[in-house]
Amino acid sequence: MEFKLATQLKNAHPTVIREIYTYAGEHPGFMDLSIGEPSADTFPLKEIAKASAEMYEHDGKKALAYGPYPGMPEVIEEIKKWLLHRGFDLTDQDIEILPGSGHGMDNMANTFCDEGDVILCEMFAYPGIQNAARMVGAKLIGVSMDDDGINIEALEKAAQENDRVKFLYLCPSFNNPTGITIPEWKREKIYEIAQKYDFMIYEDDPYSQLAFNHHPLKEIKKYDTEGRVVYAASLSKIVSAGMRIGFFLCHKDLRKQLEMSQGNAGVQSVPVMLTVANYMKENDIQKHCYDVADFYKDRADWMMHCVNKYLPHYVRPNVPEGGLFLWLNVPEVLDLNAIWHELMEKNVGVVPSFGFSADPENCPGSAFRMCYSTPPREVIEEACKVIGAVLREHLPE
Numbered sequence: 419m420e421f422k423l424a425t426q427l428k429n430a431h432p433t434v435i436r437e438i439y440t441y442a443g444e445h446p447g448f449m450d451l452s453i454g455e456p457s458a459d460t461f462p463l464k465e466i467a468k469a470s471a472e473m474y475e476h477d478g479k480k481a482l483a484y485g486p487y488p489g490m491p492e493v494i495e496e497i498k499k500w501l502l503h504r505g506f507d508l509t510d511q512d513i514e515i516l517p518g519s520g521h522g523m524d525n526m527a528n529t530f531c532d533e534g535d536v537i538l539c540e541m542f543a544y545p546g547i548q549n550a551a552r553m554v555g556a557k558l559i560g561v562s563m564d565d566d567g568i569n570i571e572a573l574e575k576a577a578q579e580n581d582r583v584k585f586l587y588l589c590p591s592f593n594n595p596t597g598i599t600i601p602e603w604k605r606e607k608i609y610e611i612a613q614k615y616d617f618m619i620y621e622d623d624p625y626s627q628l629a630f631n632h633h634p635l636k637e638i639k640k641y642d643t644e645g646r647v648v649y650a651a652s653l654s655k656i657v658s659a660g661m662r663i664g665f666f667l668c669h670k671d672l673r674k675q676l677e678m679s680q681g682n683a684g685v686q687s688v689p690v691m692l693t694v695a696n697y698m699k700e701n702d703i704q705k706h707c708y709d710v711a712d713f714y715k716d717r718a719d720w721m722m723h724c725v726n727k728y729l730p731h732y733v734r735p736n737v738p739e740g741g742l743f744l745w746l747n748v749p750e751v752l753d754l755n756a757i758w759h760e761l762m763e764k765n766v767g768v769v770p771s772f773g774f775s776a777d778p779e780n781c782p783g784s785a786f787r788m789c790y791s792t793p794p795r796e797v798i799e800e801a802c803k804v805i806g807a808v809l810r811e812h813l814p815e
């Protein structure tokens with residue numbers, strides 16, 4: 419049967435990551451540095467099991483019923499305490515629980531964008547924003563980047579040239595895919611530009627609490643005096659990816675709109691929210707974040723060691739300072755597509771930069787994203803040996 423699909427879906431392309439995922443599934447022993455998942459070894463399994471058992475024992479009937487719209491007050495309360503501890507001013511702000519922060523991008527696009535409106539993002543950004551833009555018929559424009567993230571002049575130019583910019587999407591700390599953290603002076607400047615050209619900012623922040631030095635930078639939301647920043651965070655990289663829980667922090671006048679924009683999709687699980695509330699009540703989540711950051715620092719150091727040992731000297735890695743990703747810049751003369759496929763044939767998965775580009779045809783980039791969170795040390799080492807050999811075949815040192 420020929421399905422009469424919506425135009426938005428007809429225009430959807432299978433992502434590069436999906437291609438690698440399919441290939442990996444068919445090839446046992448695949449050395450996969452492509453999958454940007456947190457390590458399940460970092461999740462507080464014992465504590466969550468206890469929190470869940472207590473939740474069913476004391477609040478079982480409440481857990482199995484429908485919950486209120488913004489989310490269960492118990493978990494909202496615990497999240498507020500955590501945000502206050504981190505220095506957020508919660509005056510006039512509200513929280514909405516989300517089934518993960520990826521979901522929030524759809525809410526944001528549904529809330530602000532009509533067909534033909536513009537969403538700005540860094541040229542290399544989390545692909546979820548491409549889906550969110552496509553589903554509402556918005557135009558996604560990638561802004562060029564410096565070594566420390568979005569280029570300020572290019573951002574201002576994009577805002578000047580496009581009068582339908584509704585919001586800027588940014589993951590300012592330990593960005594997926596580039597690992598870049600935007601410095602505070604730039605964060606302030608970005609906020610000023612958003613004020614000047616009157617657009618919103620969607621601050622996507624799943625990684626800031628995984629700073630290897632335990633000192634995350636000031637969130638853009640903390641510069642916000644008007645309700646211009648919607649801050650979205652997630653517990654997927656800290657407590658559990660499978661439980662599906664994240665949240666918005668936004669101006670109180672905006673929460674309802676963001677909530678309504680999710681239509682029928684915004685279902686938060688009551689048992690999950692109550693379990694996480696119990697977990698946060700009984701455990702120091704900030705201390706847990708530091709432990710998780712230490713775990714990833716060890717992995718990142720090992721990957722950097724292997725990159726330095728096995729890869730040609732012309733590669734230029736963004737040295738990770740937090741989060742899950744190492745972005746490996748390679749010389750522009752290299753054929754990224756050919757190298758990516760050759761690596762797959764040799765059982766190594768990395769993601770070429772064009773898989774994250776807002777404009778893959780004109781701005782494919784010249785880098786690979788390598789993820790150190792899940793592969794064992796020996797897989798990271800073996801994969802780096804193969805990458806080194808393939809790069810040298812294409813471009814000797």
Ligand SMILES: Cc1ncc(COP(=O)(O)O)c(C=O)c1O
Pocket residue numbers: 454517518519520521544546589593594622624651652653654659663664
């Ligand atoms: C930058 C970024 N935003 C959002 C998400 C989605 O996270 P969640 O599991 O909270 O939906 C991810 C997941 O990898 C991510 O890297």
